[in-house]
Amino acid sequence: xxxxxxxxxxxxxxxxxxxxxxxxxxxxxxxxxxxxxxxxxxxxxxxxxxxxxxxxxxxxxxxxxxxxxxxxxxxxxxxxxxxxxxxxxxxxxxxxxxxxxxxxxxxxxxxxxxxxxxxxxxxxxxxxxxxxxxxxxxxxxxxxxxxxxxxxxxxxxxxxxxxxxxxxxxxxxxxxxxxxxxxxxxxxxxxxxxxxxxxxxxxxxxxxxxxxxxxxxxxxxxxxxxxxxxxxxxxxxxxxxxxxxxxxxxxxxxxxxxxxxxxxxxxxxxxxxxxxxxx
Amino acid sequence: xxxxxxxxxxxxxxxxxxxxxxxxxxxxxxxxxxxxxxxxxxxxxxxxxxxxxxxxxxxxxxxxxxxxxxxxxxxxxxxxxxxxxxxxxxxxxxxxxxxxxxxxxxxxxxxxxxxxxxxxxxxxxxxxxxxxxxxxxxxxxxxxxxxxxxxxxxxxxxxxxxxxxxxxxxxxxxxxxxxxxxxxxxxxxxxxxxxxxxxxxxxxxxxxxxxxxxxxxxxxxxxxxxxxxxxxxxxxxxxxxxxxxxxxxxxxxxxxxxxxxxxxxxxxxxxxxxxxxxxxxxxxxxxxxxxxxxxxxxxxxxxxxxxxxxxxxxxxxxxxxxxxxxxxxxxxxx
Numbered sequence: 001x002x003x004x005x006x007x008x009x010x011x012x013x014x015x016x017x018x019x020x021x022x023x024x025x026x027x028x029x030x031x032x033x034x035x036x037x038x039x040x041x042x043x044x045x046x047x048x049x050x051x052x053x054x055x056x057x058x059x060x061x062x063x064x065x066x067x068x069x070x071x072x073x074x075x076x077x078x079x080x081x082x083x084x085x086x087x088x089x090x091x092x093x094x095x096x097x098x099x100x101x102x103x104x105x106x107x108x109x110x111x112x113x114x115x116x117x118x119x120x121x122x123x124x125x126x127x128x129x130x131x132x133x134x135x136x137x138x139x140x141x142x143x144x145x146x147x148x149x150x151x152x153x154x155x156x157x158x159x160x161x162x163x164x165x166x167x168x169x170x171x172x173x174x175x176x177x178x179x180x181x182x183x184x185x186x187x188x189x190x191x192x193x194x195x196x197x198x199x200x201x202x203x204x205x206x207x208x209x210x211x212x213x214x215x216x217x218x219x220x221x222x223x224x225x226x227x228x229x230x231x232x233x234x235x236x237x238x239x240x241x242x243x244x245x246x247x248x249x250x251x252x253x254x255x256x257x258x259x260x261x262x263x264x265x266x267x268x269x270x271x272x273x274x275x276x277x278x279x
Numbered sequence: 280x281x282x283x284x285x286x287x288x289x290x291x292x293x294x295x296x297x298x299x300x301x302x303x304x305x306x307x308x309x310x311x312x313x314x315x316x317x318x319x320x321x322x323x324x325x326x327x328x329x330x331x332x333x334x335x336x337x338x339x340x341x342x343x344x345x346x347x348x349x350x351x352x353x354x355x356x357x358x359x360x361x362x363x364x365x366x367x368x369x370x371x372x373x374x375x376x377x378x379x380x381x382x383x384x385x386x387x388x389x390x391x392x393x394x395x396x397x398x399x400x401x402x403x404x405x406x407x408x409x410x411x412x413x414x415x416x417x418x419x420x421x422x423x424x425x426x427x428x429x430x431x432x433x434x435x436x437x438x439x440x441x442x443x444x445x446x447x448x449x450x451x452x453x454x455x456x457x458x459x460x461x462x463x464x465x466x467x468x469x470x471x472x473x474x475x476x477x478x479x480x481x482x483x484x485x486x487x488x489x490x491x492x493x494x495x496x497x498x499x500x501x502x503x504x505x506x507x508x509x510x511x512x513x514x515x516x517x518x519x520x521x522x523x524x525x526x527x528x529x530x531x532x533x534x535x536x537x538x539x540x541x542x543x544x545x546x547x548x549x550x551x552x553x554x555x556x557x558x559x560x561x562x563x564x565x566x567x568x569x570x571x572x573x574x575x576x577x578x579x580x581x582x583x584x585x586x587x588x589x590x591x592x593x594x595x596x597x598x599x600x601x602x603x604x605x606x607x608x609x610x611x612x613x
Contacts, residue, residue: 053505077508086503091553101496105508109492110556157507 002161002192003027003050003068007059010045019045021216022059027194027209029160032187034203035196036227037213038237043196044085046213047165050194052076063161077105081154083164088146089138095149096134099124102156124155128182144175151182162186162193169198180206204228205253212236228254285557288550292564296345299571303341304333307578343468343476344574344588345567347529348539350480352566353487354529355540356558357522360494361515362424368541369526372431375537376438377408378530383442383457387449394467397460398531405527408434413519422515462587463536465574472532479528483521484563490518491555498553536589539566542596549603569596 005025011018020042027033027050035043048054049061052068061068063076081102089098102124103117113121125131128148133141138149147167154162162183168176176199183193184206197203203210204224212220212227214236220227233241233256240259246252305316311329318324319333351369358367369375381404382397412434416427442461446454487494493514496504501511526540543566547558573591580586 051506053502073505073510074508077506080506082503082506084502084506086500089499091498093553097554101492101499101507104492104496107492110489112556153507 002029002064003194004062004065005046005049005056005059006061008049008056008061009058010049010054010056012045018216020049020213023213023216023218024059025211025218025221027192029192030187030190031208032184032193032195032206033209033211034207035194035211035213036198036200036203037219040215041213041236042216043213044165045216046211047163047194047196051080051082051163074105077157079159080161080163081157081159083147083150083154083162083167085165085169086150088141088143089149092137092139094135095130095138095141095152096121096125098138098149099130099152099156102153105157120156120158124152127155128152129178144171144178147171147175147179148182151179155186160191162191162195164193164195164197166196166198168202176202200228200233200256201253205251224254228256285551285554285561289557289561289564292561292568296564296568296571299568299575300341300345303344303571303575304337306575307332307337308582339470339473340465340468340574341571343473343532344465345571346473346476346480347465347533347536348543348566348568348570348573349484349563350476350525350529350566351536351539351570352543352562353484353559354522354525356544356555356562357487357494357518357525358540359544360497360555361518361522362428363498363500364428365545366541367428368537369522369529370535370537370540371435372412372427372523373408373434373438374405374523374526375530375535376435376442378402378405378527379461379535380404380438380441380445381407382460382534383445383449386457386460387445387453395469395472398472401534402527402531404438405523405530408438409523409527413516413523417516421512422519424515427519459587460534463534463589463592464577464585464587465533466585468532476528476532479524483525483528484559486521487518487525488556488559490514490521491559494518494555495553533570533588536570536592538589538592538596539570542592542600543569546600546603549606 003026005023008023009018009021023046035046037043045054049056050063050068052061052063052071055069063071064079100113100117100121103113103120107113107117125134128151130145130148130152133145138146141149151167164183167179171179180202183195187193195203195207207224210221210224210227211218212232219236220232228243230241230243233243240261242257242259244255244257246255301313301316304320305311305313309332311333315329316333319327319330324330354369355367358369358371359365361367378401381400381402385397385400412427412430415430416423446457449457493504493509496507496509497511497514505511529536544558544562547561547565551557551561569592570588573595574588576595577586577588577591
């Protein structure tokens, strides 16, 4: 088992509602889990609990059998690589120097990289297809290239687990596919991954296990077809949705299709948009 | 010519520091030829009035200026990394106002106290200001850098008002020496003060260097640094403490000297990049060079009067920095 959460709750100071309430889940090693749900459902908070950045007020969150907050950061950074939602890098450093930071957990803070570190950096750059951009400044990268650079930095940590928080936000289709493919390849090669995403379609296609959050609680979990059911999704997202299988022999993905009429529930999110959308 | 590679840059800066120390020994109210400087500092050189001037009068203040300059520059590097704010400098967080209050209070009491006592009082004032700011910013169990800046600025104003109050109530003669002290001078540097400064500044600068990769990671944001293996809270308070002690030690010896902690790290970044493994030692060398040269100028430009060294660093550092800024931006946009 890589991550284990038991009845965990967390309330940000000065917030009206707890961000997550009584969540329990298991994420086994060797699988790609996706955390999905509406905006504000508690997905990022759950990821921060998994990573030990915050301590659950009630319940527990453990990684590899040890409370996530009890891990020294240097040790957990050798085992989990993170692609976080961070501001795009504003430092004038090259892509290679950026990816080299992934070796921080392995080298002394003042020491130069060893040849072993350089090997990891080169292989991470190659894996993320960034070799041609190695000397480019990270401030000049496009959105898709920045995400690939973050992923390469996580690869350079030589982790057994990846945690990705909306790695494909604002990316076009080709870049989305590239990122999800890289994560899938990482898992197929024996790693584990947890991806927070808004793309239910790509989650259904590239993840083994889905966790659907709704207003801080776990609304459903299981294999993609068990979770991506129209009645569950329509309730959680507050919008009528249809789930359509792709019908392609090799692609197992499910399509989530928002329906046009909202069902006339006034005041619910999207009700106005639904009216405005249909003439 | 500026060396392009960073190791060549380090050597260049080291050579510049040695050169500026030699210049500092050679110039002053009495003119001493370079050959006489060599004769004076050479072990076993013949005794002469020049040798006394170089070794007894000039050497302590040049060394004090170089150490204080290095300390202030590294302090600036740390504050800028910690607060992720390019405007951060050693005095932003009340260190200088605290030190000034300590010194001014002792000076205005009217006792004939030596410079070492004034320095100690300055150190006490600086530490008091640092402790106050830290206490406020740490109250939520973690070091909140936004609260740190705000607390620093208000504590600086508070202590600044204290300085004004004491100056207003004190006699004219004290006012002048206190005022001069707040603009910086190495005229009263003694070997004892230098030993104390070195005992603080050198280990602190080495400690700052030892945090290099953590400081690099902090530039990406606190959570990203945590993902890369940095114990963020520990690194934050340790670097705050180191930066404050460096600034306090420099102020207690040389008075309040602005711009070194702001200008030097930025200049080094523009020329050699943002990696703290180079930024810390390079800033130490460049800060030492700047302040040793500024002190030499302070002694000579208005002979026989001595100009406060803080005035020289500002007049010298700011135009140089503006040129660098324009060139740096022209390069990065072109």
